[in-house]
Amino acid sequence: MKPVVDEGLCIGCGNCEQICPSIFQVIDDISKVVDPEGCDMQDCCEAAEENCPVEAITLED
Ligand code: SF4
Numbered sequence: 001m002k003p004v005v006d007e008g009l010c011i012g013c014g015n016c017e018q019i020c021p022s023i024f025q026v027i028d029d030i031s032k033v034v035d036p037e038g039c040d041m042q043d044c045c046e047a048a049e050e051n052c053p054v055e056a057i058t059l060e061d
Contacts, residue, residue: 001045001059005031009056016048016057022037024048 003023005016012029023045025034041047049057 001039002036003033003045003048003059004036004058004060006058007031009012009023009054010052011054011056013047015051015053015054016060019048020044 003016003020004019005024010029010031011029012026012031014026014031016024017026020039021033023033024031025037026032029031049059
């Protein structure tokens with residue numbers, strides 16, 4: 001799974017960074033995917049996706 005953040009939707013709440021700090025980092029109020037290949041725990045990325053309040057995270061194969 002490869003997480004992608006729609007930067008136009010992200011409001012910088014920090015949920016994804018809190019759940020998956022090795023993958024997401026909020027920089028200047030926008031979440032960046034700092035390690036797109038780093039998510040080997042599918043549940044972690046799915047939790048980030050589910051806990052994004054604006055549905056800015058999608059998971060690609
Ligand atoms: S959870 Fe969603 S809105 Fe919050 S920082 Fe991450 S991508 Fe942005």
